[in-house]
Amino acid sequence: MTSLELTIERIVPQGLGIGFADGLTIFVPLAAAGDRLRVELTQRKKKIAFGRIVEVLEPSPDRQTPPCRYFGECGGCDFQQMNYPAQLAAKSLIIGDALRRLGKIDLSAVEVVASPNPLGYRGRARWQVRGSLVGYFRRESHDVIDIENCPILAPKLNEALSVVRERAEHGSLRIHEVEAAADGEKFVLSTANDDDEFLQCDVLGAKYKFRSTSFFQANSLLIEQLVSFATGGFSGSKALDLYCGVGLFTLPLARNFDTVVGVEGSDVSIELARANAAANGVENAEFVQSTVKAFVGSRSARDADLILLDPPRSGTEKGTIERIIELRPKAISYVSCDPSMLARDLHLLLDAGYVIDDLKAFDLFPQSHHVETVAKLRLN
Incomplete structure (x- = not known):
């Protein structure tokens, strides 16, 4: 595949970095504005192309070390390469x-x-289960990446992830997907035993009950x-x-x-x-x-x-x-x-x-x- 060097001008819809080289407009995921990159083109149609980062030649001042060890492989987050003000x-x-x-x-x-x-905030998750593997889809794939801990999840949801992993390792889960939600006190899973339980959130003086499978x-x-x-x-x-x-x-x-x-x-x-x-x-x-x-x-x-x-x-x-x-x-x-x-x-x-x-x-x-x-x- 063709390899090019370019500078990321800015971040555009879908979270892609945009740069220009050899007469092409090139969109690059997992980039930061100001990055100088070597990219490999993965797709090209006329003057539009998509690429993946091969090497960061000069990092943007906005670039940081991602807080998650699965970043780049996991298909969930795509902005962890940027500090929070840059996001x-x-x-x-x-x-x-x-x-x-x-x-x-x-x-x-x-x-x-x-x-x-910006971390530990998320109160809802959907995990894929494949045998003893529990996690999220791999980036641009339907393969599952095994996740032990997710830094964007609220603490109670990481507890839930541990429980789901334990059930999967013992072979007690017969489903391919688990939805989970948590409030400040507990978590609830979308399994036959747990789905009738309610969670609660207080908002502007009103108390709301919801389930792990209902939108909130x-x-x-x-x-x-x-x-x-x-x-x-x-x-x-x-x-x-x-x-x-x-x-x-x-x-x-x-x-x-x-x-x-x-x-x-x-x-x-x-x-x-x-x-x-x-x-x-x-x-x-x-x-x-x-x-x-x-x-x-x-x-x-x-x-x-x-x-x-x-x-x-x-x-x-x-x-x-x-x-x-x-x-x-x-x-x-x-x-x-x-x-x-x-x-x-x-x-x-x-x-x-x-x-x-x-x-x-x-x-x-x-x-x-x-x-x-x-x-x-x-x-x-």
Whole structure:
């Protein structure tokens, strides 16, 4: 394969470093802005190429020794080669790049709120089990890399990993994947014996119960700031919380709206949302099990002052944003874990007469290129 020398100019969406050599635009994973590298091209199409690092000729000032011994082999983290301030700066650039290219939106530098701890923060994990091997997929592979300890996991989850490894070594696990979640007190595994147990998280005075298999934000250290920003400053008669999960945003919204309707496709999550509302004495929230696209096309979605949506990484279903635009809510709060999907949808909303009042990002996923962004819009 062809080998080239180049300098990484910046970090772009998907966490790749971008550099230029021999008339090619080359994307390189696991790089840091300012690195001088020797790379081997792994893929080329016309003037675009992808490469892997063969040698770091001159390290960037941002480059550090990764805190995890599995980094580079494990397919999980892809930012551990950068110090934490550089990670935050890269995420700000990634969001700005996506907004400009896909949304035609040119904002000043996007603020990224730092995680209080860039390690030991993660409260959820999914491990692959192959015989006595327990870990994550190897980078760019479906092979499993055996992991004894993961530095981004909360301490209770590393305890859980040890338990799963012990069960696998004794042959008592007959499954190929284990989901795990933890709060400050305990961990729960998605095994037949443990899945009926609940975990709990306190957010802005509300107590939420969830399971290891139900969606809940993985970084509890930033949840309160995220929820406060996404729901703050809104009030009125009716709000919709789309992709509501277990009611994380629904319950705070209920304090400032006469009625809040949470919409969620998962039957497990919707039952937990109802239970969480009842346990917290929230009587003005109702929950509908439905696809979001179907609900926003129904009469029940009409006359909302605010629509808050928090879609999965794959984004909203095709046609959903167009239906939200037809509803003409006074305000929209869009929570997104994919800047490209957010930019795509913001472009539609701005063309329909909405303006961005505020936009802020939250680093829920340190050591990876992923980032949570919240855009708050109003109808102009």
